Amino acid sequence: MKLIIGLLFILSSFTLKAKSLIAIAPYQIISDVKTNDLEAGQVRVVGTIFSSVDGSKINRAFVSTLDNRVKTFSDSIGHYELIIHDSDTSIFVYVDNYAEVALPRYDFKTGHTVTINFTLSPEKTPIEVAFKPVIYLYSERPLTATLNLNVYGVLTFSYPNYDKGWAIRVNEKGTLEASNGRHYPYLFWEGNLTNLSASQSVENKQGWVIQTDSIVSFLENQLTLIGLNSIEKTDLITFWVPRILIHKFVHIQFLLTDAYEQFIAELEINPNPTALLRLYLLFKGYSERPTFQTIPQSFETFERFGFTVVEWGGSELK
Amino acid sequence: MVNTVYAEFIPTQIYQVISDVKADSIPAGMCLVKGKVYEGYSQNPVELAFVGTSYVERKYVITNEKGEYEMLIGASDTLFYFYHSSYGEILITDFDFKSQHVVTIDFITKEVVEAPIMVEKPVIYLYGEENLRVKVQLDFKGDLLFSYPSYDQGWDCRILEKGKIEVDRNVYPYLFWESKQENLNFKLNIGSVDGFYINTDSTIHFLEQKLTLLGLNFTEMTDFITYWAPRMEKFQFATVQFLIDDSYDKNIAGIQVSPKPDAQRRIFMIFQGYDQNVPPNFLVEPSWLDFERKGFTLIEWGGAELN
Numbered sequence: 001m002k003l004i005i006g007l008l009f010i011l012s013s014f015t016l017k018a019k020s021l022i023a024i025a026p027y028q029i030i031s032d033v034k035t036n037d038l039e040a041g042q043v044r045v046v047g048t049i050f051s052s053v054d055g056s057k058i059n060r061a062f063v064s065t066l067d068n069r070v071k072t073f074s075d076s077i078g079h080y081e082l083i084i085h086d087s088d089t090s091i092f093v094y095v096d097n098y099a100e101v102a103l104p105r106y107d108f109k110t111g112h113t114v115t116i117n118f119t120l121s122p123e124k125t126p127i128e129v130a131f132k133p134v135i136y137l138y139s140e141r142p143l144t145a146t147l148n149l150n151v152y153g154v155l156t157f158s159y160p161n162y163d164k165g166w167a168i169r170v171n172e173k174g175t176l177e178a179s180n181g182r183h184y185p186y187l188f189w190e191g192n193l194t195n196l197s198a199s200q201s202v203e204n205k206q207g208w209v210i211q212t213d214s215i216v217s218f219l220e221n222q223l224t225l226i227g228l229n230s231i232e233k234t235d236l237i238t239f240w241v242p243r244i245l246i247h248k249f250v251h252i253q254f255l256l257t258d259a260y261e262q263f264i265a266e267l268e269i270n271p272n273p274t275a276l277l278r279l280y281l282l283f284k285g286y287s288e289r290p291t292f293q294t295i296p297q298s299f300e301t302f303e304r305f306g307f308t309v310v311e312w313g314g315s316e317l318k
Numbered sequence: 319m320v321n322t323v324y325a326e327f328i329p330t331q332i333y334q335v336i337s338d339v340k341a342d343s344i345p346a347g348m349c350l351v352k353g354k355v356y357e358g359y360s361q362n363p364v365e366l367a368f369v370g371t372s373y374v375e376r377k378y379v380i381t382n383e384k385g386e387y388e389m390l391i392g393a394s395d396t397l398f399y400f401y402h403s404s405y406g407e408i409l410i411t412d413f414d415f416k417s418q419h420v421v422t423i424d425f426i427t428k429e430v431v432e433a434p435i436m437v438e439k440p441v442i443y444l445y446g447e448e449n450l451r452v453k454v455q456l457d458f459k460g461d462l463l464f465s466y467p468s469y470d471q472g473w474d475c476r477i478l479e480k481g482k483i484e485v486d487r488n489v490y491p492y493l494f495w496e497s498k499q500e501n502l503n504f505k506l507n508i509g510s511v512d513g514f515y516i517n518t519d520s521t522i523h524f525l526e527q528k529l530t531l532l533g534l535n536f537t538e539m540t541d542f543i544t545y546w547a548p549r550m551e552k553f554q555f556a557t558v559q560f561l562i563d564d565s566y567d568k569n570i571a572g573i574q575v576s577p578k579p580d581a582q583r584r585i586f587m588i589f590q591g592y593d594q595n596v597p598p599n600f601l602v603e604p605s606w607l608d609f610e611r612k613g614f615t616l617i618e619w620g621g622a623e624l625n
């Protein structure tokens with residue numbers, strides 16, 4: 001590494017903006033004083049670990065030097081104490097569910113006691129993203145349909161734009177025409193789901209564990225059994241398989257119409273479709289074959305007649 | 319984590335004035351600025367970067383493969399900058415450039431590891447007379463990761479009604495492939511870059527407008543927009559470039575189709591998203607040749623997100 005010294009520098013406005021986003025300083029040097037009870041080369045570091053949420057003190061936070069040579073845990077009142085060497089420069093603090101904080105470079109002086117408080121911020125809570133639910137509508141006779149969607153979570157994207165509902169003309173050929181005159185092959189939405197973990201969907205171990213090199217034939221078989229047509233199947237497979245192939249194994253599960261309604265999103269269609277299939281794919285990736293047993297799901301084959309509505313979407317569970 | 323913390327404390331994204339000397343060979347009222355751009359850690363040169371006095375008036379030069387640049391500017395100029403889509407920008411403000419001087423200024427950037435970029439979801443639609451048999455072969459510039467139906471030295475297709483495609487007795491709406499590619503980035507022309515800078519609030523409108531100009535139909539456009547718009551809207555701003563036809567062949571994948579299509583359009587979108595508003599004003603809106611569907615028509619679109 002090249003050390004650049006003695007130069008004039010200006011951070012771009014871009015960098016300055018990015019820096020100013022830090023609202024709470026993650027650490028604070030309270031004091032740094034000479035004390036007499038330490039041996040040469042020793043430095044005492046003490047302080048308290050706080051939560052940025054409510055200012056409460058964090059118990060059992062892991063506190064260490066850069067090389068992990070000296071480490072401790074905070075006690076029940078968030079207090080910690082370490083005796084480090086004056087050549088150490090960094091202190092790390094970590095506890096589950098919070099983002100790690102590091103004091104990166106500090107000039108610790110021999111025989112000093114330094115008081116440093118840390119404030120940890122929670123890691124972002126995972127939200128399951130409902131990817132690419134698409135809704136196809138088919139009718140042998142042209143008709144006008146309205147659809148109202150009630151997502152368990154937040155609708156983040158829709159196309160055509162969902163504005164308190166979709167009103168759409170269904171043509172014989174399965175194309176959809178909006179009032180703006182544009183045609184669409186399907187209605188599309190995406191959302192952040194908050195209800196999915198409550199479904200216990202993957203925990204209940206229904207579904208299959210699949211080695212991903214056979215995922216294409218697995219999906220082709222299952223989706224054919226469930227009753228998707230060749231276009232719907234291709235749309236689903238080309239969207240999900242590249243995401244599934246990142247893993248060596250997946251536990252995969254389908255939520256069908258009623259479960260979809262219960263955990264993902266309610267869908268109200270007027271007029272009532274004579275045939276409705278909603279299919280939601282859930283999967284979780286594993287680098288090794290998971291040891292738990294799964295209970296394969298079975299479904300009645302979906303029959304299309306009259307005004308038919310098919311929807312599919314999915315989420316990867318982390 | 320450890321490396322990241324340390325990295326912040328090595329000064330990069332800075333400039334360094336190496337020398338500033340009088341030279342009678344420079345015309346009065348002018349100043350020659352030269353130097354090089356390199357990464358602070360690896361000292362690798364940064365090529366194809368913009369260096370100059372103004373985006374708006376397009377007064378800039380592009381660094382060569384050694385990261386070097388040289389440019390004659392007015393002695394009254396005070397602003398000088400560096401910009402590269404991967405490395406960001408470095409600004410010099412209020413610099414006193416003097417008449418008949420040669421100033422050597424180096425720009426020292428952060429380190430950027432160029433990870434391979436995903437070439438996502440190219441899909442190929444075929445339209446033509448029912449029962450027309452078509453062979454499609456691609457010359458991928460990256461490594462093929464997934465194809466559907468499976469690409470085995472090509473796709474042997476039969477066109478069915480309504481643009482459906484039969485391969486091995488199965489029916490598909492399109493042919494799909496995906497790859498991973500090294501060195502994928504915005505394509506620069508000398509002196510300008512084709513592209514657009516958008517506020518992603520207008521993503522859908524923007525894509526509908528551009529894709530209509532490029533000749534996509536409603537189905538293709540919906541497939542494109544529903545794939546890419548949610549990705550672009552994760553950011554507040556984005557730079558967007560389209561590689562069309564020859565540029566697609568050259569940079570993403572060559573294509574051989576037998577029989578030869580009567581009309582063919584291939585569209586590849588490269589985008590980079592930003593949360594801050596940093597408009598690269600050197601972008602020039604491209605002009606595209608009109609596209610007309612006739613007879614046996616092939617349409618392909620794909621894209622990549624730069625990070």
